[in-house]
Amino acid sequence: MVDGPLRRVLAAIEDGAGSLAEVERATGLSRDVVAASVDHLLRLGRLEAHRIAAGCPAGGCAACLAGPPRDAPACDAASTGPGLVALTVRRGPTP
Amino acid sequence: MGEGAVRPLVAVTGSPNSGKSTLFNALTGEASATGNWPGTSVDLAHGVWRELDVDLVDLPGAYSLDPMTPDERFSREVLVEAERRPDLVLVLADAAQLTRSLYLPVQIRELPVRCILVLTKRDVAASRNVTVDPDALGAALGCPVVVVDPRRRTGLQGLADAVRAALAAGVPVPRAHLGPDADELDREDERFAVVDAAVRAGMDLSHEHAADLSDRIDRVATHPVGGPLVFLAVMWLVFQATTTIAAPLQEALDGLVSGPVTDGVRGALASVGWGGGWVEGLLVDGIIAGVGMLLTFVPLMAIMFTLLALLEDSGYMARAAIVTDRLMRTIGLPGKAFLPLVVGFGCNVPAISATRMLTDFRQRVLTALLVPFTSCSGRLTVYVMVATTFFGSRAGTVVFAMYVVSIVFVVVVGLLLRNTLWRSMGNEPMVLDLPSYQRPTLRLLLGSMWVRLSDFLKTVGGIIVVAVSVVWVLQSIPAGPGAFAAIDVADSVYGAAARVVAPLFVPAGFGAWQVVAALAVGFVAKETVITSWAQTYAGSGEGDLARNLTETFAQASGGHTLPAVLAFLVFLVAYTPCVATIAAQRREIGLRWTVLGMLLNLTVAWLAAVAFFQVGRLLW
Structure with missing residues (x-):
């Protein structure tokens, strides 16, 4: 098994790294390589990304009262700030 | 080149926005066309690079030859599967x-296939203190590296020389x-291991070690101990500033609603012969007292949302x-639960x-049961109204404390x-990708505030x-003798039903029917706690809401007003x-877990409220 940047980044996340800075420290990889590895793992479907915002949907919270469509993960948040993205390891078969 | 001879074919590829088309246009000038590529069904630009007399083809942007997009699929077809494959590939890379x-x-x-890496946007990289050593990078990758600026058309001669030399040489292993x-x-x-080795060999990584402003702020803002303290201090400042700035505005609006607006509507109704009846009751004691009270919170909401x-x-x-x-990880809750x-x-x-x-149903149920304990913005109006009524200048601290209670x-x-x-x-497992700090813009601030305020x-x-x-x-239907809309609220079915439940809340210090009824109405939406009080006291003809509420809590708690109010707020959370x-x-x-969740919420709320009051009454 190859122990390259991709597996090291995945292992760091599995081991509980909470931020990309912690992944850098855990793997010894440069910031650019960690960022590129994450992009590639997202592309491969090994990681999933969720944008986080605590705001209401664009139509206001009332737009959510009926509930979002069944296949939607949640209401879209209308945060105006710089996006915070949560990266999680995908379980099961990749798409 | 003689007639009938086939020119060498050079493909231009690279990631999107790396300057491919600009370079292609610079090399071919106007002598390019778009057409179907042999063996494929896709049109693409191709032309002749006159200086070298080679055919040049501009491939769509691609990150990889393992196609995820139609563009990447086509690039793979041309480079790997087409009838006529390139003799040389120029791969553009954004420095x-x-x-x-x-x-x-x-x-x-x-x-x-022969390959040359064409490094573009080196000026942009330099502005970010990123320096690249083309020779070292080329040695690590096993192909020549040429620096080109397609927009300024610099480095083109060096590229031509490199292409000529590569075509003259054989195909590399x-x-x-x-x-x-x-x-x-x-x-x-x-x-990726090769990429990592190439980056280490060809890039000066010292820019990564120089802490920028975001890094310096994050050393404190995300510190395991300092981070939570900074967060609590920032949120306290937000609530304190909101309540302090909004208080006079809210008072002025309250005066406007309960004074001129109410008087004006009463006068107007009287002038058309509807004064004193149920229409006046609905409009003045219902809509204006209830909704009007809530509208006095608009300045406060606007300030807080901003x-x-x-x-x-x-x-x-x-x-x-x-x-x-x-915090979630420390207590063993699933990391993803933090998102909802x-x-x-x-x-x-x-x-x-x-x-x-x-993905795990148990995690989903656990998180869905915890979400109602997070303090939504609907509860905020009640916190503020109660806190400003009972705690004056310390209202901001009390509102802040309710958010801390929510987290607890x-x-x-x-x-x-x-x-x-x-x-x-x-x-x-979950990792958070933090964005850099940025200077807020007034347009975005006001836009975001308006979305929430609207x-x-x-x-x-x-x-x-x-x-x-x-x-x-409900407040107009008599529970006993009396006519519709002509009774005291205490004698209505609203008051009577609340009196049945009120004793349950005596241990929590707020076993008054006015308070319990408002909490019941709050099931619809938390803001209705305020409107219910406004209607109750307006319908009773007892005047000032703050004074009446203070008396209600004082009587219900046996004089321990502040512990009772805090217990009420804790219950509300x-x-x-x-x-x-x-x-x-x-x-x-599902229904089963939902019912369990409601029972959980009510039980936790009641136990916590009772504990707050019983401990608080010993202190106040």
Whole structure:
């Protein structure tokens, strides 16, 4: 098994790294390589990304009262700030 | 080249926005055309590079030859599968995004084809203190590297020389790599190991070690100890500033609604002969007293939403998320659960829907049961109204404390459930990608504030008006003798029903029917707690809301007013948020868990309120 940047980044996340800075420290990889590895793992479907915002949907919270469509993960948040993205390891078969 | 001879074919490829088309146009001038490529069904630009007399083809942007997009599929067809494959490939790489651009050339080096890496946007990279050594990079990748600026058309001669030399030489030996039988991740990881080695050899990484402003702020803002302290201090400042600035504005609006507006409507109704009847009762004691009271919170909401937008727009809120995430992990809750819980502080309904991202059903149920303990913005109006009435200049601190209580509830109940119902629950690792701090813009701040404020106004104009009308009807129906809309609220079915339940709350210090009735109406939406009080006291003809509320709490608590008020607020934090949240819970986790959740909310809320009051009465 190859122990390259991709597996090291995945292992760091599995081991509980909470931020990309912690992944850098855990793997010894440069910031650019960690960022590129994450992009590639997202592309491969090994990681999933969720944008986080605590705001209401664009139509206001009332737009959510009926509930979002069944296949939607949640209401879209209308945060105006710089996006915070949560990266999680995908379980099961990749798409 | 003689007639009939085939020119060498050079393909231009690279990641999107690396300057491919600009370079293609610079090399071919006007002599290019678009047409179907042999053996494929896709049109692409091709032309002749006159200086070298070679055919040039401009491929669509691609990160990899393992196609994820139609463009990448086509690039693969031309480079790997087409009838006529290129003799040489120019792979453009954005020097400012070099690491992301290197996977494709590493993959192309596995093919039996000449390859030259064309480094673009070196000026952009230099402005970010990123320096690249082309020779060292080329040695690590096993192909020549040429620096070109397609926009300024510099470096083109060097590129022509490199292409000429490469075409004159033979096809290089492809890079040794793992075969198609190897595991997919192993194959890709081996390529990434080459990328990593090339970056270490060809890039000066010292720019990564120089801490920029974001890094310096984050050393404090995301520190395991300092981070939570900074977060609490920032939120305290937000609530303190909001209540302090908004207080005079709210008072002025209250005076306007209860004075000129009420008097004007009464006068108008009297002038058309509708004075003193049920129409006046509905409009003045119902809509104006209830909805009008809520509208006095508009300045407060506008200030608070602007401050929150300031924190979001600057990037600070993302740091607060790191702090919260760390707390979730510390107590053993699934990392992903943090996402819906953060959303819950805005509105519980989308937060419940957001639990869908949790793949494990037990984690989904646990999180959906915890979301109602996060303090949504609907509860905020009640906190502020009660806090300003009873705590004056310390109102901001009291509101802030309710958010801390909310977090404590999430942690304690989460631990309780985690260690009883779901001891074997697994975890799903999660990493947060923090954005850089940025200077907030006024347009975005006001836009964000307006989205939330307009939602508040829509709620007031919709469900609150309906609730206020229903409450007015209930307050107008006599429980005993008397006529419709001609009785005291205490004698209505509204008052009578509340008196049946009120004794349950005597141990919590707020066993008064006026308070209990408002909490019951609060099931519809938390803002209706305020409108119900406004209607109750307006309908009783007892005047000033703050004075009446103070008397009610004083009587119900036997003189321990402040402990009773705090107990009431604590109950408000934890009890069932609203019908929309319950509906969302039912949809996501089913009826059985929803009922359990409601019982959990009510039990925790009651126990905590009783504990607050019983301890508090010993101190005050």
